[in-house]
Amino acid sequence: MLRNNPAEARRQKLIVIVGPTASGKSELAVRLARKFNGEIISADSRQVYRGLDIGTGKISGKWHPPITIISIRSYQNDSKFLYKGIPHHCIDFVPPKKTFSVAEYKARAENAIRDISSRGKIPIIAGGTAFWIDALVYDLDFPDVPPNPSLRKKLEKKSIAKLLKILQKADPKRARTIEQKNPRRLIRAIEIARALGKVPAITRHTPYRVLWIGLNPSYETWSHKMKRRVGAMLTRGIILETKMLIRQGVSKKRVHEFGFEYRAVLDYTDKKMTKEALLERIIRESIRYARRQMAWWKRNKEIWWISKSNEAIQLVSEFLQSPL
Numbered sequence: 001m002l003r004n005n006p007a008e009a010r011r012q013k014l015i016v017i018v019g020p021t022a023s024g025k026s027e028l029a030v031r032l033a034r035k036f037n038g039e040i041i042s043a044d045s046r047q048v049y050r051g052l053d054i055g056t057g058k059i060s061g062k063w064h065p066p067i068t069i070i071s072i073r074s075y076q077n078d079s080k081f082l083y084k085g086i087p088h089h090c091i092d093f094v095p096p097k098k099t100f101s102v103a104e105y106k107a108r109a110e111n112a113i114r115d116i117s118s119r120g121k122i123p124i125i126a127g128g129t130a131f132w133i134d135a136l137v138y139d140l141d142f143p144d145v146p147p148n149p150s151l152r153k154k155l156e157k158k159s160i161a162k163l164l165k166i167l168q169k170a171d172p173k174r175a176r177t178i179e180q181k182n183p184r185r186l187i188r189a190i191e192i193a194r195a196l197g198k199v200p201a202i203t204r205h206t207p208y209r210v211l212w213i214g215l216n217p218s219y220e221t222w223s224h225k226m227k228r229r230v231g232a233m234l235t236r237g238i239i240l241e242t243k244m245l246i247r248q249g250v251s252k253k254r255v256h257e258f259g260f261e262y263r264a265v266l267d268y269t270d271k272k273m274t275k276e277a278l279l280e281r282i283i284r285e286s287i288r289y290a291r292r293q294m295a296w297w298k299r300n301k302e303i304w305w306i307s308k309s310n311e312a313i314q315l316v317s318e319f320l321q322s323p324l
């Protein structure tokens with residue numbers, strides 16, 4: 001049975017779906033949205049970008065009506081991103097040349113929560129970026145630290161390994177959870193740590209009443225699905241997708257920041273590896289990424305871990321029937 005805390009009774013209800021990459025979060029979210037009259041808020045730091053579809057495993061939704069330009073800052077727009085008939089928010093709207101921070105995501109997602117709930121629907125958060133989900137669900141004040149051009153210029157000359165060492169000294173806790181091969185995020189974390197002494201920690205207080213659902217398939221089931229997904233990336237055209245980003249004027253340095261899949265493809269297109277080696281590298285990096293995701297989520301004792309989607313149906317039914 002679900003835990004029931006009377007003090008939480010009047011908080012806005014949220015359903016949050018977490019789990020490792022390729023575990024089926026998106027499909028479970030759609031199933032729950034259909035059954036319980038919900039809409040989905042994506043929580044993926046890469047799927048916000050347009051043109052990053054295959055490499056990020058983005059759902060094959062479409063904008064209705066189609067859009068050419070969408071405001072990053074303004075939440076409201078006339079178009080909806082639909083996948084299997086379900087509206088999805090905070091996805092596929094940022095040009096790849098621009099950056100989109102966790103603070104911007106939190107503001108936009110909070111607006112989406114208010115919009116969805118105002119129409120009598122249930123907000124469902126689903127995605128693989130753990131820090132973004134925690135930043136949305138829990139109280140986290142983002143530091144108003146302006147960019148430091150001189151510091152950035154110095155740090156940009158350093159290797160990723162050196163940047164990580166600097167951050168480990170400045171803020172060891174953040175160094176353990178950050179995407180360690182993303183120089184832009186490493187530099188920003190160092191910038192904040194130098195200004196404030198540390199990157200702010202997340203408190204475990206939340207303004208919401210949250211049902212956490214964690215997908216935890218067996219390793220054999222997950223591994224088979226993950227390898228099949230990586231194979232599909234190549235057949236669907238991740239190499240062409242990467243080349244298209246370059247042709248659109250996105251720098252290789254920027255593409256490098258989009259994740260290990262795109263970094264591997266860049267090495268392949270630079271003739272540093274074979275296609276077979278490319279496949280093996282993405283599989284290997286996917287396993288490492290999934291381990292980091294699960295290490296983060298296993299610390300959250302509020303998560304109900306499930307292996308079958310029917311278990312989620314029962315959990316959500318009990319959660320929604322409990323007092324508002």
